[in-house]
Amino acid sequence: MNRKTRERLVGYSFIAPDITGLIIFAMVPAIVALVISFFSWNGLSDMLFVGLDNYRTMFQDPQWRNSIFVTLKYSVFFVPLNFVFALLLAMLVQKPGPGIGLFRAIFFAPTAMSMVAVSFVWKYMFQPYGFVNYFLSFFGITRQPLLGSMSQALYSIAVVSLYMSVGYYMVIFLAGLNEISNEYYEAAEIDGASGLQKFLYITLPLLKPTTAFVLVMTFLQSFQVFDQIYILTGGGPFYSTSTAAFYIYYNAFQMYQFGYSSAQAFTLFAILLVVSYFMLRALRGGNVSTGS
């Protein structure tokens, strides 16, 4: 066997296990999701081909429309706030100083934590006699229902999500901020630019690739939110926190409507692809990377 053949052989055999895994556990499921969506199936009985019926049902299902609306509401709240707080944290800890390393670590720590455990302690704090209501009472705010309220539950969940994710995106923004050469700021200072002007005309424009990455990632994340919902509200009260991913899970694994929930899952997939494509295009300014 010559050298070239041997290199090919090693090349194929080194990648074979992972490729096989990705095909079986990612590619095939993506195709299967589409196929099942044309069938009526409870997971055990024979599959019944129903064409586009599941999709038709979906468009008329007020519960599904509600889920999309809830997901959008959550996304519109979570994505911008996550952006603002992550950038604020990054700018606060960017310059060195005593104890800054510790502050960075504290903000970043939730990245390592379990969403289930953190959601659980927040659930405890959100109770009518919990710590959040105690804290609010110092500002003269009367007891709020929070998770028990149709209008407050979703935002309470978003607070937990922000707690878990801003530190992670702070690190991404730190990488982006460190890429910006100090010369720009020095030149602006000579011209007498104010802090706000430097932020608006130097930091924000030069941070655009990082911003694009963060917005698209958090958008994708917000459309798939599940763990927090499962622990904090279970989709309630009255479906007010039943997001798309939660409703899909509910239809598949509580109602055993595999065909119907596959149609929803595939629709969610399509929405995510289309929206992230347009977000990337709109935000395009240089390459879309973390800035490295």
Add this chain to the structure above:
Amino acid sequence: MKTRIVKGILRYVLLVALAMFFLFPIYWMFVSSLKSPSEIFAFPPKLIPENPVWSNYSKVFSQVPFARYMLNTFFVASVVTIVALLLHSMAAYSLARLRYPGRNVLFILVISTLMIPFSAILIPLFLIVRNFGWIDSYRGLIIPAIPHAFGIFFLRQFYLGFPRELEEAAIIDGSGLVRVFFKIVLPLSKPVLSALAVFFFLANWNSFMWPLVIINSPEMRTVQLGIAQYGGEYNNPWAIQLAACTVALIPTLIVFVILQKQLMQSIKMTGMKL
């Protein structure tokens, strides 16, 4: 000069306030896990329990088999991490260094799976795993968690920048490619592999949706399922569940404290998401 000092003070005031917001839930989880039934919803809440009920912790382990859950999770997360690191570094080395027809197609195939959201394939993944007879088993928890496009992509970037000279010297000495990889390349990848190992371990320790779907029997539960589906007695469940949360969090916080610099570094490099 004066404004600078004011700004500096303002910065630290903000930092301290934010740090308190971040640390408080963890503090609250711990102190409330020691509260008695009469204290758990006392209003105003007690910032420090008067008589810490340490038996809440022994109840975590006696009322439900929480030690078993921890062992299950530790086993699953460790096996996934070790196997994934080995397979991904082989795949990445193959994509970065070895020449063969179809390599670019395979690379695109790997990258394209990054676009597939987990919640979109949850149902078919469940059906496939059920078809293999892996429901309620370690295999079901471990094997589907191993293939991971981001890990391959991350390591490929690393091997693209890896100095060729070392490998070439060994090849001239007559070593085969497989030997070169295992004796030279893999040992030199230790720093990057350890960063990735932290990610994989944490992600699998904290994983929830997949175990929720495929695990039915109580003794196969992972830690996260154990917290979510707490099945102990209903006297003071909040405190005992908070104690369980604290126990579940301890290993991840230890890993975090030791390796947080490496974690931050690898996120900065790739935008890796758990």
